[in-house]
Amino acid sequence: MRGADVGIYIPQVTGSYEEVLAQARRVEELGLGSFWLFDHLYTPMLPDRPALEAWTLATALLANTTELRVGHLVLDNNVRHPALLAQMVATLDVVSAGRLELGLGSGSVAIEHEQAGLPWGTMAERSGRLAEALAIITGLLTSGDENFTFAGEHYQVRDLPCRPGPVQRPHPPLHIGGAGPRYTLPLVAQYADVWNVPTYALGDWAKTGAALDGCCEAVGRDPATLKRSHEAVLVLAPDEASLPAARERALRRYPGEGFGVEAGGYVGTPGQVAEHMAGMVDAGIDQFVFIPYDRGRDDVLDLLAGEVLPLLAG
Numbered sequence: 382m383r384g385a386d387v388g389i390y391i392p393q394v395t396g397s398y399e400e401v402l403a404q405a406r407r408v409e410e411l412g413l414g415s416f417w418l419f420d421h422l423y424t425p426m427l428p429d430r431p432a433l434e435a436w437t438l439a440t441a442l443l444a445n446t447t448e449l450r451v452g453h454l455v456l457d458n459n460v461r462h463p464a465l466l467a468q469m470v471a472t473l474d475v476v477s478a479g480r481l482e483l484g485l486g487s488g489s490v491a492i493e494h495e496q497a498g499l500p501w502g503t504m505a506e507r508s509g510r511l512a513e514a515l516a517i518i519t520g521l522l523t524s525g526d527e528n529f530t531f532a533g534e535h536y537q538v539r540d541l542p543c544r545p546g547p548v549q550r551p552h553p554p555l556h557i558g559g560a561g562p563r564y565t566l567p568l569v570a571q572y573a574d575v576w577n578v579p580t581y582a583l584g585d586w587a588k589t590g591a592a593l594d595g596c597c598e599a600v601g602r603d604p605a606t607l608k609r610s611h612e613a614v615l616v617l618a619p620d621e622a623s624l625p626a627a628r629e630r631a632l633r634r635y636p637g638e639g640f641g642v643e644a645g646g647y648v649g650t651p652g653q654v655a656e657h658m659a660g661m662v663d664a665g666i667d668q669f670v671f672i673p674y675d676r677g678r679d680d681v682l683d684l685l686a687g688e689v690l691p692l693l694a695g
């Protein structure tokens with residue numbers, strides 16, 4: 382398929398575990414590569430709605446599928462100590478026979494941290510914690526038979542083992558999302574295997590990607606070794622006649638610039654979406670993580686797997 386992977390991101394809002402598992406299995410049966418979740422203590426702005434905890438849910442999905450890769454966009458670094466998270470990552474990668482994707486970020490919703498008594502702070506403080514966490518997690522996951530030590534401003538780890546290590550070497554693919562040139566992009570250049578372009582940054586992703594290339598060069602990394610991923614709302618309609626209603630529904634469900642439907646969403650009929658994806662592959666995108674506008678409950682997944690992807694493969 383022209384060198385790109387396709388995953389599906391369905392935030393675990395309101396659905397029961399059985400419903401989420403059925404969606405994940407459907408994604409697997411359709412031959413799509415990965416399934417993605419969010420990491421919040423509750424659904425942002427919707428505290429009255431049930432939302433399953435991210436790591437427990439990912440573990441259950443991986444235990445009940447056979448080929449599907451599962452990850453988070455992205456785990457909140459403030460919720461789990463990096464030494465513990467590294468052990469969790471290694472264990473789940475073993476349990477899943479190497480099907481875990483690791484996404485990590487600095488946190489995005491202040492109020493849930495305040496309510497839970499979790500550390501928050503300025504962007505600079507959160508980025509500093511994230512930088513140290515990335516050093517610890519990658520250090521532990523690649524430590525092999527050696528113990529690991531790290532002394533930072535926010536975290537200290539002394540003579541700590543991580544055994545067994547992960548199945549995937551050197552560690553599960555590490556996704557870091559964001560577009561901030563001061564804090565985020567340098568961490569992407571230093572640590573990430575995949576740069577995730579979030580919905581809010583799709584409109585300017587090419588310019589941001591050029592800045593990221595500069596960050597890679599500053600740390601002596603070939604930018605070509607860093608994969609690039611689009612996280613985008615997918616508005617897929619079977620024909621032109623049904624497209625306006627689908628677009629309107631998507632804009633109601635995913636409103637505003639933050640979701641990027643107008644700036645960078647993948648909107649159209651199967652042929653139009655396939656053409657858009659092909660152009661992005663030619664521009665350097667390696668992976669698509671789609672948020673189906675119908676939340677994966679109607680026909681979009683079938684259209685994507687049955688009509689769009691065969692066009693790309695051809």
